[in-house]
Amino acid sequence: MESALQQLEDIEQEALKGIADAEDAESLDRVRVEFLGKKGRLTRVLRGLAAVPAQDRPQIGQRVNEAKERLARAVDARKSAIREREREARLSGPQLDISLPGFGQPCGAIHVLSRTMAEICDILGGFGFCIAEGPDIEDEYHNFEALNIPEDHPARDMQDTFFVHGGRVLRTHTSPVQIRVMESLQPPLQIIARGSVYRHDDDVTHSPMFHQVEGLMVDEGVTFSHLKGVLTAFLQRIFERELPVRFRPSYFPFTEPSAEVDIGCVMCDGSGKADGVCRICKGSGWLEILGCGMVDPAVFAHVGYDSEKYTGFAFGLGVERIAMLKHRIGDIRLFYGSDLRFLKQF
Ligand code: PHE
Numbered sequence: 001m002e003s004a005l006q007q008l009e010d011i012e013q014e015a016l017k018g019i020a021d022a023e024d025a026e027s028l029d030r031v032r033v034e035f036l037g038k039k040g041r042l043t044r045v046l047r048g049l050a051a052v053p054a055q056d057r058p059q060i061g062q063r064v065n066e067a068k069e070r071l072a073r074a075v076d077a078r079k080s081a082i083r084e085r086e087r088e089a090r091l092s093g094p095q096l097d098i099s100l101p102g103f104g105q106p107c108g109a110i111h112v113l114s115r116t117m118a119e120i121c122d123i124l125g126g127f128g129f130c131i132a133e134g135p136d137i138e139d140e141y142h143n144f145e146a147l148n149i150p151e152d153h154p155a156r157d158m159q160d161t162f163f164v165h166g167g168r169v170l171r172t173h174t175s176p177v178q179i180r181v182m183e184s185l186q187p188p189l190q191i192i193a194r195g196s197v198y199r200h201d202d203d204v205t206h207s208p209m210f211h212q213v214e215g216l217m218v219d220e221g222v223t224f225s226h227l228k229g230v231l232t233a234f235l236q237r238i239f240e241r242e243l244p245v246r247f248r249p250s251y252f253p254f255t256e257p258s259a260e261v262d263i264g265c266v267m268c269d270g271s272g273k274a275d276g277v278c279r280i281c282k283g284s285g286w287l288e289i290l291g292c293g294m295v296d297p298a299v300f301a302h303v304g305y306d307s308e309k310y311t312g313f314a315f316g317l318g319v320e321r322i323a324m325l326k327h328r329i330g331d332i333r334l335f336y337g338s339d340l341r342f343l344k345q346f
Helices: 001-019 025-036 043-051 054-092 112-126 176-184 224-238 297-301 319-327 332-336
Strands: 130-132 137-139 168-170 189-198 207-220 245-252 255-264 288-297 311-318
Touching: 001 025, 001 043, 001 054, 025 043, 025 054, 043 054, 112 176, 112 189, 112 207, 112 224, 130 176, 137 319, 176 189, 176 207, 176 288, 176 297, 176 311, 207 319, 224 245, 224 255, 224 288, 224 311, 245 288, 255 311, 288 297, 288 319, 311 319, 319 332
Parallel strands: 130 189
Antiparallel strands: 137 168, 189 207, 207 311, 245 255, 255 288, 288 311
């Protein structure tokens, strides 16, 4: 009995010393677990009561409980003391330096499409083109008829055009802005029109809504050479390199002659090969990039321009297509998906 009580006394003293020596919350907790924990030394004494003569058990049990209480109070007191000391240290330590740079807020950025659009307009603005505007919901006259696209032309087909009630359509290209500008201004003029256009089309390279930039220049003596010069300079600026550019005869109802413009493939540098057949240009080495031509006299007739006196050129390009080629983006839908993992790359 005496030895058991002595043993308890020793344990308690040892524990109190450990508590007093604990310098921080963790070491204090280690002491607490060692003595007061479920498998702690005091608990072990209680477990060992079986070996103690029955008449001594209550007294020893009571002493264990008293010791537990005292130690628990000592732990609490020490915990407060440690906390208080840490607070003191924090307060008397180096002052908060409010001149340090902050952690920063995540901040948005201009969408890659908007940026491409802005770059295109900047370059063309530098060539003297001013921005003109037109509505997204057009009448058939401006979207088709005045552009020399007759009633039965396949481009008007249900498959391509979104029809809106009241004989209106979602504009299928930015070319109707040409007509609106020429209806209200006399030459010389040099404008670009930018914005959304709509076509019934949906796959990895086509979207039912996409963006175009249209250019129009009308004056006395405007020739196809001017068109070639402007577009070649523009394409080399937007792709930031001396790419080969070729003009391939084509057809648009509102231009004559018409051309499609190709650039040397940005993936394979015109070789047609990149790990086998280049999958961007399908081996041809060329990429179709825009449509253009000299304004058809029939269009001038609709707006009352004298086509004996004036000539003009026009071109139209897809902003998504340029952004996809410039940044090697394989799927047009990524532009509209709001996926930050995609957007953050730009
Ligand atoms: N509007 C034509 C299109 O959307 C592009 C174009 C514009 C072609 C101007 C020639 C001149 O496909």
